[in-house]
Amino acid sequence: MSHATFRVHVDPDKCQGHNRCYGVSPDLFELDDLGMSSEVGAGLVPVGLISQARLAVDNCPEHAISLTELTEAELSGAPEVNAEVQP
Ligand code: F3S
Numbered sequence: 001m002s003h004a005t006f007r008v009h010v011d012p013d014k015c016q017g018h019n020r021c022y023g024v025s026p027d028l029f030e031l032d033d034l035g036m037s038s039e040v041g042a043g044l045v046p047v048g049l050i051s052q053a054r055l056a057v058d059n060c061p062e063h064a065i066s067l068t069e070l071t072e073a074e075l076s077g078a079p080e081v082n083a084e085v086q087p
Helices: 020-024 047-059 072-076
Strands: 002-010 029-031 037-039 044-046 065-069
Touching: 002 047, 020 029, 020 047, 044 047, 047 065
Parallel strands: none
Antiparallel strands: 002 037, 002 044, 002 065, 029 037
């Protein structure tokens, strides 16, 4: 398991459904029935997928994807990525 240190977000007002994000990183993005993208879950990026996230940002022709580093406060309480949720 690894901690997330970045978060991706797709701006739904900018996304035009080019699907390049999903093409380079299907673990971080999901498409709706119209082909519009959104981040998976809360958009937390596992350390091993940061390069994929950057690739998605660079390849979106609409500049719809943002990649932000989590703040210290968020990091101190950052959830484990891929951790099993206990009921
Ligand atoms: Fe949308 Fe850009 Fe992906 S336009 S589908 S966020 S490549």
